[in-house]
Amino acid sequence: MSPVRERSPVVELRGVTKRYGPVEAVRGIDLAIEPGEVVAMLGPNGAGKTTSVGLMLGLRTPTSGNVCLFGLPPTDRRARSRAGVMLQESGTTGVLTPRELVALFGTYYPAPMPSERALALAGLTDQADARIGTLSGGQRQRLYFALAICGDPDALFLDEPTVAMDVEARRAFAASIHTLAAGGKTVVFTTHYLREAEELARRIVVIDHGVVIADAAPRDLMARVAAKRVAFRTPAPLPAAAFDGLAVTALDTADGHVRFLSNEPESVLRALFQRGIEMRELEVVGADLEEAFLSLTRRGQAA
Amino acid sequence: MSAAGATAPLLPMLLAQTRSELTMRWRVAAFSLTSLLLPIVFFTFFGLPFARQTFPNGVSVGAYLLASFAAYAVGNVMVYGFGIGVAVERGQKVDVLLRATPLPPAVAITAKVLNALIFSFLSITALIIYGVLVGGVQQSVAVWANVVVRLLIGSLPFVGLGFAIGYSVGPNAAPAVANLVYLPLAFASGLFMPVSQLPGFVQKVAPYLPAYHYGQLAWSAVGAPAEPLLTSLAWLAGYTVVFMAIALRAYRREESRKFG
Numbered sequence: 001m002s003p004v005r006e007r008s009p010v011v012e013l014r015g016v017t018k019r020y021g022p023v024e025a026v027r028g029i030d031l032a033i034e035p036g037e038v039v040a041m042l043g044p045n046g047a048g049k050t051t052s053v054g055l056m057l058g059l060r061t062p063t064s065g066n067v068c069l070f071g072l073p074p075t076d077r078r079a080r081s082r083a084g085v086m087l088q089e090s091g092t093t094g095v096l097t098p099r100e101l102v103a104l105f106g107t108y109y110p111a112p113m114p115s116e117r118a119l120a121l122a123g124l125t126d127q128a129d130a131r132i133g134t135l136s137g138g139q140r141q142r143l144y145f146a147l148a149i150c151g152d153p154d155a156l157f158l159d160e161p162t163v164a165m166d167v168e169a170r171r172a173f174a175a176s177i178h179t180l181a182a183g184g185k186t187v188v189f190t191t192h193y194l195r196e197a198e199e200l201a202r203r204i205v206v207i208d209h210g211v212v213i214a215d216a217a218p219r220d221l222m223a224r225v226a227a228k229r230v231a232f233r234t235p236a237p238l239p240a241a242a243f244d245g246l247a248v249t250a251l252d253t254a255d256g257h258v259r260f261l262s263n264e265p266e267s268v269l270r271a272l273f274q275r276g277i278e279m280r281e282l283e284v285v286g287a288d289l290e291e292a293f294l295s296l297t298r299r300g301q302a303a
Numbered sequence: 304m305s306a307a308g309a310t311a312p313l314l315p316m317l318l319a320q321t322r323s324e325l326t327m328r329w330r331v332a333a334f335s336l337t338s339l340l341l342p343i344v345f346f347t348f349f350g351l352p353f354a355r356q357t358f359p360n361g362v363s364v365g366a367y368l369l370a371s372f373a374a375y376a377v378g379n380v381m382v383y384g385f386g387i388g389v390a391v392e393r394g395q396k397v398d399v400l401l402r403a404t405p406l407p408p409a410v411a412i413t414a415k416v417l418n419a420l421i422f423s424f425l426s427i428t429a430l431i432i433y434g435v436l437v438g439g440v441q442q443s444v445a446v447w448a449n450v451v452v453r454l455l456i457g458s459l460p461f462v463g464l465g466f467a468i469g470y471s472v473g474p475n476a477a478p479a480v481a482n483l484v485y486l487p488l489a490f491a492s493g494l495f496m497p498v499s500q501l502p503g504f505v506q507k508v509a510p511y512l513p514a515y516h517y518g519q520l521a522w523s524a525v526g527a528p529a530e531p532l533l534t535s536l537a538w539l540a541g542y543t544v545v546f547m548a549i550a551l552r553a554y555r556r557e558e559s560r561k562f563g
Contacts, residue, residue, distance in 0.1 A: 057403050059562055070307065080405040081310045090400035093392070095330040100323065107319040108406045110309040147400070157403075 008071030094133025109151025385465025463546025
């Protein structure tokens with residue numbers, strides 16, 4: 001048995017990789033999450049978020065590298081007894097009621113909270129005695145949240161927790177996360193919504209193609225993410241040199257169509273006007289998440 | 304908030320898990336009704352008409368057939384309960400949900416086995432009471448108790464067979480596979496009618512089948528001539544090893560696919 005260290009990170013990944021056959025889902029992640037942190041793992045679909053969470057919880061074995069949960073191997077029962085988990089890819093039998101299942105899961109943990117409280121925090125009090133099979137997708141998602149918190153764990157791991165939730169459920173969920181965080185819990189959740197990460201987390205870890213491409217407080221991260229996409233046409237193809245010294249990323253000037261991402265489109269456009277560049281069909285729109293990630297990735301490569 | 308290194312006590316966890324398994328099985332009518340009523344229905348068709356007769360050797364036909372259907376009933380609970388139950392839970396991804404909790408797999412499996420033993424007990428008790436009250440089959444309580452105990456202890460190969468099916472096939476195929484394996488097996492082993500009345504080639508195959516030796520445990524308990532007890536126990540132990548090995552292999556394959 002490994003000794004239990006009182007002061008260790010909640011999660012520690014060191015040089016972790018994970019390969020499924022020919023696919024390298026995680027290509028080398030170093031990450032430590034300290035007690036009390038609220039961390040969003042943000043990334044597009046297929047970025048390696050779910051695999052990373054699976055590795056943290058011992059649901060997946062790393063191909064190389066080392067993973068610790070509360071300073072222990074993540075499959076250790078003492079570590080699992082302090083972690084509450086909500087997974088995307090899990091299910092439950094339909095014939096029990098939420099109240100029965102939450103009470104059962106409570107017995108898995110050393111110091112569970114009363115079932116009533118877990119059901120209330122998950123917003124499931126009204127459906128507590130209905131058969132699980134009759135619950136809607138969103139209510140089921142709340143049930144999984146209740147199961148994750150019912151053991152009153154020190155840390156919560158939530159994989160895409162809001163995916164099937166409607167607007168109201170999302171708001172209730174956000175309130176619960178704030179309550180738990182205020183109570184000193186560590187919360188790790190994955191999402192592909194930048195807004196959600198920004199609202200709920202105090203730290204955002206951006207994952208793309210199996211590596212961490214950014215790890216920062218929301219405000220710092222937002223400053224780095226290219227927020228606008230600019231597109232226009234020019235009478236003749238522009239040389240890339242026309243953009244020297246300007247704050248643009250993902251620049252594409254093929255066939256007289258110019259596209260780029262920028263955080264400060266006004267000053268970039270002013271500079272382009274001053275350089276005498278003629279523009280037609282100018283468009284400035286908010287970049288979507290994929291594009292925002294793209295700008296982060298490009299910066300990561302340039303650095 | 305839990306102290307570092309603390310874990311929940313295992314016994315209350317096992318009791319809660321078993322209770323919850325029982326509730327689940329009870330509420331699935333397809334399982335609880337087949338487990339509890341099907342043996343009684345079969346005994347009504349195949350056993351009741353002969354229940355008050357006696358074999359030339361003095362053994363009660365009714366007692367012999369009740370013992371046969373009791374053996375059928377326990378095998379039924381094990382093969383269908385584990386075969387279909389495990390396959391359905393894999394399909395619903397209950398295993399993924401439990402995997403991330405501190406519930407030790409051994410506790411989960413023990414709860415399933417306890418639940419199956421309780422269902423088996425209820426099933427054969429109901430069958431025997433029916434046979435005694437409706438069929439007028441008369442044996443001492445000690446004889447019936449012996450039948451029950453022997454059948455519960457000897458059921459291990461069917462636990463293995465159930466797990467082997469449950470981990471090898473998907474939820475949609477499991478009922479068909481369980482039927483295709485268990486019904487012919489029970490028939491060819493003499494659980495529906497005595498082996499001596501089966502077609503000749505089936506009589507030749509029967510002594511190599513697990514359900515045949517399982518039947519011997521029950522038949523010898525009601526005083527019918529049977530294979531030596533140790534021979535049958537050895538066959539049952541052998542089949543337990545084979546089925547458990549198949550189940551373990553399928554389980555490991557699934558493990559490495561889902562959690563590798």
